[in-house]
Amino acid sequence: MPPLDSRWTDRRVEAIVGDILRTGVITAAAVSLVGGVAYLIRYGRDLPQYRVFQGEPDDLRSVHGIVMDAFSLSRRGLIQFGILLLLATPLARVAFSAIAFALQGDRTYVIITLLVLASLLFSLSNLSI
């Protein structure tokens, strides 16, 4: 199976995948760190309550709620937004792989990659329930 577009060698795809992963992790960590420092300044003297499981409030459980919280600069919302960016990193990697395999003309792997993407989206779609 010759590649449709010879510029899209496996080596080049690997380099871009590496960049996506690195950028995603660094951005996610930076956002969480900013939110974390703000959180500690505000709540540092309170007592931690993790002994009994209560579950997070609804706004910290859904993509929509987390984005809204982050935009209103809620401290915990900002950390959770960083975590959401982290979850989106593998998703972005898989989505890019699907495009790269399509450009390489590798139909089998486009299908395989889309199956994985579907699992990830299904998991995240659970968020809004």
Added chain:
Amino acid sequence: MNILEFTLLIGMGSVVAGFLGALTGLGGGIVIVPLLTLGFGVDIRYAIGASLVSVIATSSGAAAAFVKKGYTNIRIGMFLEIATTLGALAGAMIAAKVPTPVIAIVFGLVLLLSAFLSEHPPLRSPTDDRLDPLALRLRMDGSFPTEAGLRHYHVHRIPVGFGLMYLAGALSGLLGIGSGAVKVLAMDRAMGIPFKVSTTTSNFMIGVTAAASAGVYLSHGYIDPGLAMPVMLGVLLGALLGTGLLMRARTRILRLIFSAVILILGIEMIYNGLTGRL
């Protein structure tokens, strides 16, 4: 202990876990849940959520470096991720239904198995130079750089590997760990993929696998930002330091010590699960 002290202590513990995990190749995620539950009295559901987030961060960070060096086989990873993500979804959904002491006991058993496998790796399937038709069709055979130039390899027993990967995904989703050990077992031992390619491809897959269960965890309210933040940043920092040192350190003794720690934590988890304390 207030939130500031609690966060700093957990952050430091996570740095150590990430450091040792990277240095020994056993992964830091596996000691985070025992650290939080046994050490800090955190409910196991919050602990699993925080651990899973840290697993995504470290595996994606490390994978970024490996994939550029040409060790990772993206095709093998992509294909097996079908199994791991489906397993991860199933595991995360089961986790929501199972009583927490059961999760603690399963966790303990996995710790015992990891400690055992680390000291007694199973025999490698004999090398096989015949070509596997399924591997050919899926274009999985590949090569990776060594000091003596590119080394080519063939892939075998894909269905066995696929089944083991489903199991690895389910354990990851149930326990909030990377299941790197099971993934390497499937690729290195069952499918005959060279060790260097198995470990880096396993690392590559862990992020996607963990993301599949993390979505379910998030919607169930297991991921608390105040707890996940120090764990994620700590493990990430520790892993970064550990990987930098990996080339120079003598890891044999460290590995032995870390295995012993894992063994003890496994017994503690099972004991606390049986007595209903977790």
